[in-house]
Structures are given as C-alpha cells and as structure tokens.
Amino acid sequence: MSAKLIGILGPLRGVNLPLSGELSVGRESSNQLWTCDPALSRRHCQIDLEGGSFAIRDLGSRNGTLVNGVPVQQRQVLQHRDEICVGDSILLFLAQDGTSSVESSAVELTETIELAGDTILLREQESIYLQADPAGERSTVSKNARDLHLLLKIATDIGGIRDRESLEWQLLGMVLDLVPADRGAILQFEADGQEFSSAVGWDRVRGPQYPVRVSRSVVRSIMRERAGLLSNHTKIDQFRPDSDSSSDPPVYSLLCVPLQASQEIVGAIYLDSQNPAHRFEQRHLELITAVAAMASLALHNLRQLEELEEENRDLRRQVLVEHNMIGAGPRMQEVYEFIRRVAPSHSTVLLEGESGTGKEMVARAIHRNSPRAERPFVAVNCAAITETLLESELFGHEKGAFTGAGERKKGKVEAADGGTLFLDEIGELAPALQAKLLRVLQEREVERVGGTKPVRVDVRFIAATNRCLADAVHAGGFRADLYYRLNVIALTMPSLRDRREDIPALAEYFVTRASRVSGARPKRLSAEARQCLLDYDWPGNVRELENAIEHAMILGSTDTIAPDDLPEAITEAGVVPSATLASFHEAVKERKRQVILHALQQANGNYLEAARSLHLHPNSLLRLIRTLDLKAACKAGKDPPGKS
Numbered sequence: 001m002s003a004k005l006i007g008i009l010g011p012l013r014g015v016n017l018p019l020s021g022e023l024s025v026g027r028e029s030s031n032q033l034w035t036c037d038p039a040l041s042r043r044h045c046q047i048d049l050e051g052g053s054f055a056i057r058d059l060g061s062r063n064g065t066l067v068n069g070v071p072v073q074q075r076q077v078l079q080h081r082d083e084i085c086v087g088d089s090i091l092l093f094l095a096q097d098g099t100s101s102v103e104s105s106a107v108e109l110t111e112t113i114e115l116a117g118d119t120i121l122l123r124e125q126e127s128i129y130l131q132a133d134p135a136g137e138r139s140t141v142s143k144n145a146r147d148l149h150l151l152l153k154i155a156t157d158i159g160g161i162r163d164r165e166s167l168e169w170q171l172l173g174m175v176l177d178l179v180p181a182d183r184g185a186i187l188q189f190e191a192d193g194q195e196f197s198s199a200v201g202w203d204r205v206r207g208p209q210y211p212v213r214v215s216r217s218v219v220r221s222i223m224r225e226r227a228g229l230l231s232n233h234t235k236i237d238q239f240r241p242d243s244d245s246s247s248d249p250p251v252y253s254l255l256c257v258p259l260q261a262s263q264e265i266v267g268a269i270y271l272d273s274q275n276p277a278h279r280f281e282q283r284h285l286e287l288i289t290a291v292a293a294m295a296s297l298a299l300h301n302l303r304q305l306e307e308l309e310e311e312n313r314d315l316r317r318q319v320l321v322e323h324n325m326i327g328a329g330p331r332m333q334e335v336y337e338f339i340r341r342v343a344p345s346h347s348t349v350l351l352e353g354e355s356g357t358g359k360e361m362v363a364r365a366i367h368r369n370s371p372r373a374e375r376p377f378v379a380v381n382c383a384a385i386t387e388t389l390l391e392s393e394l395f396g397h398e399k400g401a402f403t404g405a406g407e408r409k410k411g412k413v414e415a416a417d418g419g420t421l422f423l424d425e426i427g428e429l430a431p432a433l434q435a436k437l438l439r440v441l442q443e444r445e446v447e448r449v450g451g452t453k454p455v456r457v458d459v460r461f462i463a464a465t466n467r468c469l470a471d472a473v474h475a476g477g478f479r480a481d482l483y484y485r486l487n488v489i490a491l492t493m494p495s496l497r498d499r500r501e502d503i504p505a506l507a508e509y510f511v512t513r514a515s516r517v518s519g520a521r522p523k524r525l526s527a528e529a530r531q532c533l534l535d536y537d538w539p540g541n542v543r544e545l546e547n548a549i550e551h552a553m554i555l556g557s558t559d560t561i562a563p564d565d566l567p568e569a570i571t572e573a574g575v576v577p578s579a580t581l582a583s584f585h586e587a588v589k590e591r592k593r594q595v596i597l598h599a600l601q602q603a604n605g606n607y608l609e610a611a612r613s614l615h616l617h618p619n620s621l622l623r624l625i626r627t628l629d630l631k632a633a634c635k636a637g638k639d640p641p642g643k644s
Contacts, residue, residue, distance in 0.1 A: 002018065002374065002375075002418075003018070003019040003054055003093065003094060003095050004016065004017055004018045004019055004093075004094050004166075005017045005019060005023075005033070005047075005084075005091045005092070005093060005094075006091065006092045006094060006166050006169045006170060007089060007090070007091050007092075007170075007173075008090055008091070008092050008169055008170060008172065008173030008202075009089060009090040009173050009176075009177070010037070010087065010088040010089030010090055011035040011036070011037045011087070011088060011089050012033070012035055012037075012086075012089035012091060013089065013170070013173055014157055014170060015033065015091065016161065016163065016166045016170075017033060019047065019049070019054060020049070021048075021049050022046065022047070022048050022049070023046065023047045023048075024043060024045075024046045024047075024059075025040075025044050025045050025046070025047070025086055026040055026041055026042050026043040026044040026045075026059075026061075027040040027041060027042050027044070027087075028042045028043065031043065031044075035087075035089070037087040037088055037089065038087075039063055039087035039088045040061070040063075040086060040087035040089075041059070041060075041061035041062050041063070043059045043061075044058075044059060044061040044065065044086050044087065045057065045058050045059055045061060045065040045072070045086060046059055047078070049417075050455070051455040051456050051457075052417055052418075052455075052456045052457060052458055053077050053078070054077070054078045054093070054095070055075050055076060055077045055078060056072055056075070056076055056078055056084065057072065057074060057075045057076070058071075058072045058073075061086075063087065065084070065085070065086055066084070066085035066086075067082050067083070067084055067085075068082060068083050068207050069083075069085070069207045078093045078095070079093075079095065080093070080094060080095035081093070081094065081095075083202075083207065090173075092169055094165065094169075107185050107187065107199035107200070107201040107211060107212050107213075107214060108211045108212070108213045108214070123225075123226065123227040123228075150177075150178060150287075151287070151290055151291065151294070154171075154174050154291055154294065154295075155294050157170065157174065158170075158171065158294060158295055158298050161298075161302075162302070163302070164198070164299065164302040164303060164306055165198070165200070167295075167298060167299060167302060168186045168188075168198065168200045168299070169200050171186055171269075171291075171295050171299075172184050172185070172186050172200055172201075172202055174291070175269060175271065175288060175291060176202070176204065176271075178284070178287050178288070178291070179255065179271055179280065179284045179287070179288060180273060180275075180278040180280075181255070181271035181272060181273055181278075181280075182203070182204065182205045182272065182273050182274045182275060182278070183201070183202065183203045183204070183205070183212045183271070183272050183274070184201065184202055184204075184212065184269070184270065184271045184272075185199060185200065185201035185202075185212045185214055185269075185270045185271075186199065186200050186201075186267065186268075186269055186270075187199045187214065187219070187267045187268045187269075187270065188259070188266060188267035188299060188303065189265065189266060189267055189268075201214075205274070212270070214270045215254075218254065218256050218270070219256065219268055219270075221256075222256050222257065222258045222265075222268060223258060223265050223268075226258060226260070226265065227258070228255070228256065228257035228258065228285050228288065228289045228292070229254075229255070229256045229257075229285075230254070230255050230280055230282065230284070230285040231253070231254045231255075232252070232253050232254075232279050232280065249274040250274060251272045251273070251274055252273055252274060252275065252276045252278075252279065253272065253273040253278065253279045253280045254271070254272045254273075254280075255270075255271045255272070255280050255284060255285060255288060256268055256269070256270045256271070257269045257285070257288045257289050257291075257292045258292065259292050259295065259296040259299060259300075260292070260293075260296050261296045261297050261299070261300035261301075262300070264300075266296060266299065266300050266303075267296075267299065269288055269291070269292055269295075271288070324361060324364070324365070325358060325361050325362075325365070326502065326505055326506050326509050327499060327502035327505065327506070328501075328502070328505070329499045329501040329502050330499075331494040331498055331499040332494070332499060332502060334494075335362060335491070335493070335494070338362075338491050339362065339365050339366055339369060340369070342366055342489055343365075343366045343367075343368075343369035343370045344369075344370060344371065345370075345489075346370075346372075346460050347460075347488045347489050348441065348460070348461045348462070348463070348485065348486055348488040348489070349363070349366060349461075349462045349463070349488070349489050349490070349491070350462075350463050350464075350465075350469070350486045350487045350488070350489070350490040350491075351363060351462065351463070351464040351465075351490075351491055351493060352464075352465055352466075352467075352468065352469070352490065352491070352492045352493070353466065353491075353492050353493030353494070353495070354466055354493070354495050354539075354541055355466045355540065355541065355543070356496075356540050356541035356542050356543030356544060357493035357494065357495060357496070357541045357542065358493060358541075358542055359424070359464040359493055360379065360422065360424060360464065362491070362493065363377075363379075363420070363422045363462040363464065364377060364422075366420070366462060367419065367420040367422075367460075367462075370420070370460070372418065372419045372420055372460060375416075375417075375418035375419030375420075376415060376416050376417075376418070376419040376420075377416070377419055377420050377422065378412050378415050378416040378419065378420070378421050378422065379422040379424060380393065380394065380412050380421070380422065380423055380424065381424045381425055382423055382424065382425045382426055382428050382429045383424075383425035383428035384425075387430040387432075387433065390429075390430070390433060391432075391433055391436070391449055392405075392409070392411065392449050393411060393412060394411050394412050394413055394433070394436075394437070395411040395413060395436065395440075395446050395447065395448055395449060396408070396409050396410045396411030396413075396414055396446070396448040396449065396451075397409055397411075397448050397449035397450050397451075398448050398449065398450040398451045399450075400450065401448070401449045401450025401451075402449070402450070405449075405450070408448070409448075410448075411446065411448065413440060413446045413457055413459060414446060414455060414457060416457075416459045417457050417458055417459060418458055418459075419459070419460070420459070420460045420461075420462060421459050421460070421461055421462070422462045422463075422464070423437075423461065423462070423463045423464070424463075424464050425464070425465060425466070426463040426464065426465050426469075426486065427465040427466075427467040427469055427472055427477075427478060431479070434478070434479045434482050435479070435482075437482065438479065438481055438482045438485060440457070441461060441482075441485045441486070442485070444456065444457055444458065444459070445457060461486070463486045469483050469486075469487070470483070495538070495541055496538040496541040496542055496544075496545060497537055497538050500534055503530075503533050503534055503545065504525075504530055504533075504534075506542060506545055507525055507530070507533055507545065507549055508525065510545065510546045510549035510550070511523060511525060511549055511553065511561070514549060514550050514553045515553065518553065518554075520553070521559070523552075523553060523556060523558075523559055523560060523561050524559065524560045524561065525560075525561050526560050526561060526562050526563070528562065528563045529552070529561045529562055529563050529565065529566060532563045532566055532570055532571050533545070533548075533566075533570065536569075536570045548566055548567050548570055549561075551565075551566070551567050552565040552566050555619075555623070557617035557618075557619040557620055558617055558620075562620070564620055564623060564624060564627070565620075568627055572589075589628060592624065592628055593628050593630060595614070596610070596614070596621070596624060596625065596628065596630060597630065597634075599613050599614050600634060605634070607621055607622065607625075
C-alpha cells in the first residue's frame with residue numbers, strides 16, 4: 001500500500017506527502033507537517049500506520065479534527081479519498097497511487113440536462129487571457145491584474161507536480177478557489193472519448209460521500225463544439241431522471257471547459273453551483289478556459305509518462321534484472337532468470353545452498369525487481385538471536401508483556417508490512433516459533449507477545465537455509481507443514497566450485513573493492529595466482545574468495561598478487577586430491593626449500609641479499625621461510641635470517 005496526503009484548500013494547499021508511518025500535524029515546526037495557521041493547535045492531530053491501515057486521532061486540539069465533516073472522537077481508520085479538515089486546511093487522503101480505475105462514488109455521468117436561454121460558448125483562441133494583450137479595452141486593468149496573478153500562480157504550481165492523481169486533485173482545488181462553485185470534477189477521457197479513464201470529483205457542500213453528477217450531454221456538447229460552455233438557466237427536472245433525483249439540490253449555474261492537448265480533447269473541467277446567489281459570469285469562463293489551456297498539456301504529458309513508465313517496467317522485467325551479483329556463466333544466468341520470473345509475483349520463496357553463495361543478495365534482488373520495491377526489505381537471522389528474544393523480535397510485544405517491556409514494540413513482520421521479510425537460517429528456528437510462523441504464513445496476521453488482538457499484515461516471505469530442509473523434516477527437526485508452506489518456489493544456489501568461470505571476474509571485483517576501502521592502489525592478479533584460485537575447491541564459496549583477496553591485498557608487498565600472497569590453504573590445495581597431485585605439490589615445496597636455502601647460503605645468511613638474488617620482496621621471502629618451515633634450518637646457518 002502506498003498512501004499519501006494531498007492539500008487541496010487552505011494554508012496546506014499544494015502539499016503532496018507520501019505516508020509511511022507516524023505523521024503529526026500542527027502549528028509547531030517540530031511536527032512532520034506544519035504551517036503557521038492560527039486555527040491549528042501546536043500539536044493538532046496524528047496519523048499512524050497500524051495493522052496495514054492508516055488511522056487518525058485528534059491530540060486534544062482547540063478546533064478539532066474533522067473527517068468528511070464529522071469530528072474525530074478517538075481513533076478513526078481512514079478510507080480512500082477521505083477529506084480531512086484541520087484548521088483552515090483541507091487534506092485529501094489517498095490510500096493508493098494511480099488512477100487506472102474510476103470509483104463510482106467520485107463522479108457519475110447522468111443521462112441529460114437541458115440548457116436554455118442564457119448559454120455562452122467560448123473557444124480557447126477567443127479567451128482574453130490567452131491573447132497577446134489581455135489588458136486591452138475589453139477588460140478592467142485591476143481585475144485582469146488580479147486574475148493574471150492567480151493564473152501565474154496556478155501555472156507555477158502545476159509545473160512542480162509530477163504525479164497525475166495529485167495534479168488532478170490540486171488542480172480541482174485551484175479551480176474551486178477561482179470560481180464560486182459548489183461541486184467540481186476533473187475528467188480524463190479514454191482514447192475513444194466515450195468514457196473517462198480517470199475522474200476526481202468533490203462536493204464541497206455535502207462532502208466526499210456524495211458523487212458529483214456530470215451531464216453526458218454537456219460533455220458531448222463541449223467535445224463537439226471544442227469550446228467551453230457557461231449556462232445560468234437549466235431545466236432541473238431532467239437533470240437526473242432516476243428515482244434519487246430529488247435528493248440532489250437544483251443546479252442554477254453550470255460551467256464546463258474541454259481539456260485539449262495536441263488538437264485532441266483529452267478531458268474536461270466541470271463546475272456547477274446549487275446556490276442561486278452564486279451565478280457564474282463570463283469572466284469565470286474566461287479564467288477556467290485559460291486554466292484548462294495550461295493544465296491540458298501537463299495532464300496529457302503525465303498520462304503519457306505513466307504509460308511509458310509502465311511499459312519500461314514491463315520491458316525491464318522481461319529483459320533486465322536489477323541485482324548486485326557478479327557472474328555471467330550459465331549457472332548464474334539461471335539464477336537471473338529465476339529472479340526475473342519470480343519477482344513480479346507475491347509467492348513465498350525458499351533459497352537453499354551452501355553458506356556464502358549469495359542467498360541474501362538473491363532475496364534483495366527479488367525484492368528490488370518486485371512491485372514491493374518501494375516498501376521495506378527486512379532481514380532477520382534466525383540463528384543469531386536467542387529463542388527467548390526471537391519471538392519478540394519477529395512478532396513484537398505489548399507494553400508490560402515481560403520484564404523490560406516498557407513500551408509496545410512492533411516486530412519485524414509488522415515492520416515489513418507491504419514489503420518483504422527475509423528469514424535467513426530458517427532451519428535454525430526453534431520448534432515453538434515454527435508453529436507461530438506457520439500461522440502467520442497461513443492467516444497473514446501476527447499476534448504480539450502479550451497481545452490479544454491479531455494484526456493484519458501484507459508481507460512477502462523469502463526464507464534461506466544452508467541445510468537441506470527436506471532431510472530436516474525426515475529427521476524430525478523441522479515441521480513438515482511449515483516446510484510445505486515455505487517451499488512454494490525454491491532455488492538452490494550454485495556453489496562457487498560449480499561456476500568456476502566466474503572466479504576471475506569475482507576476484508577482480510574484490511580487488512577493486514578492497515583497494516577502495518583501504519585507499520590503496522589496485523593490484524594486478526598474476527596468472528599463477530588466478531590459476532590457484534581456479535584450482536581451489538572453495539568450501540566457503542564467494543565469502544571465502546572475498547576474504548582470500550583481502551588477505552592478499554594486505555600481506556602482498558608488490559603491485560601484483562602472487563600465489564604466495566594468497567592464504568596457504570589455497571596455494572597448497574587442488575580440485576581433485578590424489579596421490580599423484582600430492583606428490584607433485586610436495587616436490588614443488590621441496591624444490592622451493594632448496595632454492596631458498598641455497599640463496600641464503602650464498603648470501604651468508606643475509607635475507608635482504610638472498611631476496612634480491614631471488615627477485616623477491618624481503619617480506620615475501622620471510623613469509624616463504626615461515627610457510628615452508630625453514631626457520632630451524634636457517635638458525636643452523638652462520639647468520640640467522642633478519643640479521644646482516
């Protein structure tokens with residue numbers, strides 16, 4: 001869920017604020033949303049996210065907080081398109097983004113309305129505010145100056161809005177500031193012009209629960225004539241011929257202007273007045289025609305931008321998977337394809353594989369490429385927290401639930417609401433917690449420690465383990481029902497020994513990263529060292545490779561990483577342990593001993609001279625002496641190494 005507040009009237013008009021958690025509103029600057037409005041209290045009200053829904057509560061304000069015209073008594077859950085009145089401002093609560101579907105409660109199309117007598121049609125090119133000299137003889141300079149100032153402000157405000165639904169609502173608020181209308185609507189049409197693709201409507205007299213009814217015949221008329229329409233005489237008895245028509249007050253004045261972009265009618269602005277004292281004038285038609293000319297292109301461009309962004313997301317999902325992993329071999333291509341296919345869904349994923357293979361990186365890539373990418377990714381290591389603390393960590397606790405629980409705390413499951421919860425080392429989860437996690441997976445609700453009321457959550461679960469859970473189930477160490485709940489979509493991560501073609505690229509990446517962290521110059525990986533990396537079995541996988549490169553970067557004394565700079569286990573181990581290979585390595589080690597002892601003998605025990613004759617750095621020679629266990633042999637010589 002992606003909710004937000006939009007300011008449509010008063011000092012907070014123009015606010016476009018996404019909601020993610022707690023939000024306080026008031027006159028003090030310490031509030032997340034504040035303005036210098038005397039009608040606001042210092043701390044006026046607060047909006048909280050709880051159990052997947054946003055709720056508002058008044059903080060004892062002087063003038064109260066109203067939702068849809070009704071004062072908030074204690075705590076009230078907010079619904080999509082609720083109208084919140086705080087001080088002299090009106091805020092609109094939108095529970096989700098997008099305007100792909102039209103809610104019938106916002107705008108309704110009626111069959112007909114008869115226009116009579118005093119009806120004016122105005123085309124865009126005839127509007128005095130769209131002429132080169134609007135302050136000519138036809139208008140009063142002072143009025144025009146005020147109107148032009150308002151139009152300039154609207155143009156400036158429109159230019160800074162990058163969300164179509166926010167633009168529609170804020171444009172509606174601006175229009176209702178210009179014209180004394182009781183009801184208003186912004187419509188955007190489908191390509192065929194017969195129905196609208198999005199609509200926002202507001203009855204500011206009776207509230208948002210009443211739909212704004214727009215005449216089809218009026219809309220067809222402005223589309224046909226490509227001109228704005230003003231009428232102060234309507235036959236009300238035919239306005240809405242159904243049985244509920246008597247519930248609507250009569251319409252005394254009506255104004256409707258087309259939204260045109262690139263010679264195409266893309267929508268309409270509709271306004272009416274149900275107060276006989278508030279009749280529209282031609283000046284109002286001129287103003288709204290000018291506003292429509294400015295807003296049409298902005299709305300059309302944002303609509304096209306949404307379509308392009310959606311198309312781009314589809315193409316990216318099909319072609320490109322965003323991730324931070326290194327490797328282009330066939331096994332990693334299978335992993336990328338898995339991420340691409342799984343990410344758009346909401347299914348539970350189980351990742352198995354040896355430690356250090358990158359299971360958490362895959363989990364993050366699935367989240368990053370999913371519709372939940374803008375919501376939290378929360379990771380929990382089930383093996384790193386004691387059983388007594390893990391329940392509170394996962395599910396949260398109520399105040400006083402146990403010693404030390406001084407206040408209510410949300411657990412990791414609630415913190416991940418709307419996003420993804422990654423449960424690492426799931427095989428280490430205690431049996432009692434396995435049963436509670438199973439309930440969360442089945443019911444999609446969590447109960448805090450010490451609580452009595454379940455809280456609904458919308459979470460995608462990704463679990464990872466370096467154990468074979470199927471074997472753990474057979475051995476009785478893991479619940480079979482939980483395993484089947486987790487094993488909806490499964491992937492076994494390939495070990496590093498199964499994708500040796502990626503080792504050189506990984507090694508180069510870790511060299512670059514280690515040099516950046518340490519501030520040292522990058523080193524070149526020698527061909528011999530690269531071969532050692534390719535020959536090693538890598539029981540610790542990518543994590544072990546990273547540590548090996550860091551070891552070589554720190555202990556290496558030259559600009560090139562040589563085999564001797566790598567950990568001893570890597571240089572002395574092979575892929576296939578055999579008697580022949582073992583004999584070969586022993587022969588190589590023995591030859592190294594002989595060469596070093598001979599060089600020391602020729603240098604009379606001076607290890608600096610010996611290193612120079614062997615074309616080695618002195619530190620490398622000392623490390624070889626230690627690795628090959630030559631200290632005793634060196635001490636038996638005339639001068640021990642290290643002294644000249």
